[in-house]
Amino acid sequence: MTASTRGESMVVVMAPEATQENIDNVVGLVRSAGGEAFVSRGVSRTIIGLVGDVNDFDVLNLGSRNGVLQVMRVSAPYKLVSREHHPARSVIRVGGMPIGPDTLSVIAGPCAVETPEQTLAAARMAMDAGASLLRGGAFKPRTSPYSYQGLGEEGLKILADVRAETGLPVVTEVIDPGTVDMVASYADMLQIGARNMQNFALLQAVGRVGKPVLLKRGFSATIEEWLSAAEYIAQRGNLDIVLCERGIRTFETATRNTLDISAVPVVQRLSHLPVIIDPSHSGGRRDLVLPLTRAAIAVGADGVIIDVHPEPKAAQCDGDQALVASDIRGIADVVTILSPIMGRTPTMPAAGRIH
Secondary structure, three states: OOOOOOOOEEEEEEOOOOOHHHHHHHHHHHHHOOOEEEEEEOOOOEEEEEEOOHHHHHOOOHHHOOOEEEEEEEOOOOOOOEOOOOOOOOOEEEOOEEEOOOEEEEEEEOOEOOOHHHHHHHHHHHHHOOOOEEEOEOOOOOOOOOOOOOOOHHHHHHHHHHHHHHOOOEEEEOOOHHHHHHHHOOOOEEEEOHHHOOOHHHHHHHHHHOOOEEEEOOOOOOHHHHHHHHHHHHHOOEOOEEEEEOOEOOOOOOOOOEOOOOHHHHHHHHEOOOEEEOHHHHHOOHHHHHHHHHHHHHHOOOEEEEEEOOOHHHOOOOHHHOEOHHHHHHHHHHHHHHHHHOOOEEEOOOOOOOO
């Protein structure tokens, strides 16, 4: 049985000092052998994923080419995001803020951007909770077409204004391949929501745009399907991906979704990408956010993403799960106390930002 029939594929890891000419040379050789080559760039390394018969690539002797650090065979179907070729876990930087194995990152803000005043108030709450990144939805894909769909570009402008005032980098959702460039012009990180995890055209579009991506797990997706979705992004050139477990759909109705806490260590064993947890959408209730945050930190998640709102009863969406000002101290305390126990440093807002 050949390597190809066993499902193996190949990746070429380029040296840090590799030039564009070195990369183009490898791509040209692979194509001359009848294969495809996809170049993916991360913060510290460039990887070329090869598609085709690995036996044909063996004769190219790619490991001896200028700029090539290593050539590896990978059996996982998600070869670029797999730990098979990248044993060390990755650190992804968003607006200078690290997300990775040595830190605990809090991303917080309103589920939906409604007004400048509401968004700024939520950003201040996020900072009090220890958040280093601001989340907020300008585009809201909703189950019902009659539900609030977001402010669109006006919401993005509000987020940009709040970032200018607070210094918090912005994480916001993109839902349509046609608006990726526009959303990327405002955002520091692009979010792919659970409903779009297998929107392959959208995944490929965000892979090409050059901004970090937060990829939420679909509520009916297996871990392999989730990692394969990440591979679509990586294959189009972007390795700066953070995975988010936000609960899966089960028979249980006591919570909005069922938080798959085991997904964190499982995915960290399979992939080098950071993994965070969404305790807000998984529980769906304000009183569950703090205990699920504790669980997230204890299981080894690289961060949490939390909904906050100055007036949840007036929220356009997901008010039941949004934290209020009186809850914020509890989040800040659990992050401060538990992070060092887990060998992590909380990623805090930069000094000098407003309160």
